[in-house]
Amino acid sequence: MLNYTKYKRFETIKLNDRIWPDKEINKAPIWCSVDLRDGNQALINPMTVDEKIEFFKLLIKLGFKEIEVGFPSASQIEYDFLRRLVDENHIPDDVTVQVLTQARPHLIKKTFEALKDIKKAIVHIYNSTSVLQRDVVFNMSKEEIKKIAVEGTKLVKEYAGSFEGEILLEYSPESFTGTELEYAIEICDAVLDIWEANKENKVIINLPSTVQMDTPNVYADQVEWMCRNFKDRERVIVSVHPHNDRGTGVSDAELAMLAGADRVEGTLFGNGERTGNVDILTIAYNMFSHGINPELNIENVNEIIEVYERCVKIPVHVRHPYAGNLVFTAFSGSHQDAINKGIKKYKERHNNIWQVPYLPIDPSDLGREYEALVRINSQSGKGGIAFVMDHCYGFKIPKTMRKEFADVIQKISEGKGEVSPTEVKAAFDKEYLNLEIPFKLVKCRVSDISDNGCEEDTKVNVSIIHDGQEREIEGIGNGPIDAFKSALSRSSLINVKIIDYTEHALSTGSEAQAAAYVYMERNDTMKKTFGVGVDSNITRASIKSMISALNRLYHQ
Structure with a gap:
């Protein structure tokens, strides 16, 4: 047991009328x-x-x-x-x-x-x-x-x-x-x-x-x-x-x-x-x-x-206030989500006053980089992963998709610990962007066939490779996604329904890229998943997103 009786306090003055508690530091x-x-x-x-x-x-x-x-x-x-x-x-x-x-x-x-x-x-x-x-x-x-x-x-x-x-x-x-x-x-x-x-x-x-x-x-x-x-x-x-x-x-x-x-x-x-x-x-x-x-x-x-x-010749501690390597990071999922939302609100409000949860100071004011704000490990949540994908790579993952992708990252982090932003992006590419089995897009052509206000005014002609065989399919619908779905359904390759679809620009300029996200469900198994497509042409991006989702739904 600690021998606390060995020590005693130095007796100093009793300043009962002290005024310093009512002061403020102002210079x-x-x-x-x-x-x-x-x-x-x-x-x-x-x-x-x-x-x-x-x-x-x-x-x-x-x-x-x-x-x-x-x-x-x-x-x-x-x-x-x-x-x-x-x-x-x-x-x-x-x-x-x-x-x-x-x-x-x-x-x-x-x-x-x-x-x-x-x-x-x-x-x-x-x-x-x-x-x-x-x-x-x-x-x-x-x-x-x-x-x-x-x-x-x-x-x-x-x-x-x-x-x-x-x-x-x-x-x-x-x-x-x-x-x-x-x-x-x-x-x-x-x-x-x-x-x-x-x-x-x-x-x-x-x-x-x-x-x-x-x-x-x-x-x-x-x-x-x-x-x-x-x-x-x-x-x-x-x-x-x-x-x-x-x-x-x-x-x-x-x-x-x-x-x-x-x-x-x-x-x-x-x-x-x-x-x-x-x-x-x-x-x-x-x-x-x-x-x-x-x-x-x-x-x-x-x-x-x-x-x-x-x-x-003394290292600055990683948790040192303001200067440590980890002081502007967030491992907790709830913290990551709050930081993500706070920075978004700060930018939207165009307010000069910094107000972001868990970040008492803007790291950029100290010459620090935003990329280190969120670190991903097994304790991280979907908000933090969404922040990394948005801030580092420009992907604004739909809220309904975040849980699906977060589960992927969590499995990786449980096996290796911290997952870097680069590794998060590599997992995203592997899970969504680089899938080619059983479906691979070869080329597509979209044409407008509007006539007398017909609702089904878009036709697609698509070349795909399915299970190693190239096939030409055609479909008509009220947009490229619906037309492509119709083409696949008519060919008896799939039986799905589309639950949701979103898209956004990834960058600006002559080489601007678009990202498309589609949420689909197999009618036979009720399995649901997202697909993602990226292309300089938004129509091609949307079709690629469907190919991505189909590969996640039908790959054995």
């Missing part, structure tokens, strides 16, 4: 990618400098204006990477790079050496403030921990004073979620005072959920309490940096934004220590799905995945 935050530092340090095989350059260029292309590029004072490869960004002019004027450093004199000195010739940078200092870290890691008092933050700020301010470019300060009380809020605000306000922060000279105060310790609403309460209790909220850019230990990193970030956060630090696809950082792309796509501009260029998720997987 994008300031995004800061930490892929190249926080994400990179979590890799089994960290990125090379060349891979970092490629990843940095991807982040620029995606529209990130703040990018944490590393810890240049702690690693030579990160120092060299930053210098290459500078020396090779990879940093656009509108992008601010961010560097991390501990609040130690020699590390801060080397950090500023790495920043030489940069026009604008964020220097991010941090020290852990939580009860647990103070006790078991540092064995320091609150005053001693506070002094680290204050002295570090003084050093950064001193170096910034002689730096040719612009320096922004970011301070993180690391392990914020395990820190007493009154103590966290005391340290943060001390840092702000030393920096002489004001409305025109703001400091980024980052409130990291370094390790998730509670539900997202508790984190939101902590962020709102901090926003309320800064001595001067206007001199602060409130940033959050959620991790994902409890699996709620995205929720932490979204609720923190409701609680007053201006900025979000995270990574593409949530890469990071342990269970990862917050997934910036998921938050951005969530906003997009609510009609909010995420202010990132994320319309081609496949390209993002390709660069990410090559540089990071």
Whole structure:
């Protein structure tokens, strides 16, 4: 039995008058990618400098204006990477790079050496403030921990004073979620005072959920309490940096934004220590799905995945929100049918607002293909199979025919698992379009014999092969189908009745094809089935559909 009494909750504030639940997210935050530092340090095989350059260029292309590029004072490869960004002019004027450093004199000195010739940078200092870290890691008092933050700020301010470019300060009380809020605000306000922060000279105060310790609403309460209790909220850019230990990193970030956060630090696809950082792309796509501009260029998720997987060497999970290979698929028959009907209605209404069951976002907006929307297996229904045939191949299978063809596909899927659209079409051809036994059409001629308003005004002359013998038959009726049926009946080859018939164009243009569907019944056995014919001539298509149905009815 699990020894749950071994664990206890960290006691935080009770914010009974919280206002964040009544807020709505209506604009994008300031995004800061930490892929190249926080994400990179979590890799089994960290990125090379060349891979970092490629990843940095991807982040620029995606529209990130703040990018944490590393810890240049702690690693030579990160120092060299930053210098290459500078020396090779990879940093656009509108992008601010961010560097991390501990609040130690020699590390801060080397950090500023790495920043030489940069026009604008964020220097991010941090020290852990939580009860647990103070006790078991540092064995320091609150005053001693506070002094680290204050002295570090003084050093950064001193170096910034002689730096040719612009320096922004970011301070993180690391392990914020395990820190007493009154103590966290005391340290943060001390840092702000030393920096002489004001409305025109703001400091980024980052409130990291370094390790998730509670539900997202508790984190939101902590962020709102901090926003309320800064001595001067206007001199602060409130940033959050959620991790994902409890699996709620995205929720932490979204609720923190409701609680007053201006900025979000995270990574593409949530890469990071342990269970990862917050997934910036998921938050951005969530906003997009609510009609909010995420202010990132994320319309081609496949390209993002390709660069990410090559540089990071971690595959994107098939069920990853928005990006996974299977997130826009539907195996359930009822889901497939609803998607099929929803997309049809969306196109018919000519409405700009996307409303399709089971698809919160239009896959094409992310550069995804519709062909992957419906996947066919033994759990699939007739609606999904009809969707594949319509969307991939243009066949609008009649509703009454869908069960018949679905039974064919189900037998295939029960034996092999998933059936691809190509395999669905191959089965359709085999079952309906390529049948030549016992009947095969050789040629046909249709003529109009209208005279004095006679109802039977169409004559067909058809050459068919039946059981290996070619035969010429002729019939008259009130249309090509009726006339062909009459010809077959007069020759004593069949005894059937036609229950239903439909047709439609498969394509447009000079090589347009037509599809015809006929539903027939044998009078002797009461067996019923559909036949399908395709031809550039609709009359020939209708006759081919009858041949198809007859072969299904009479083939032993």
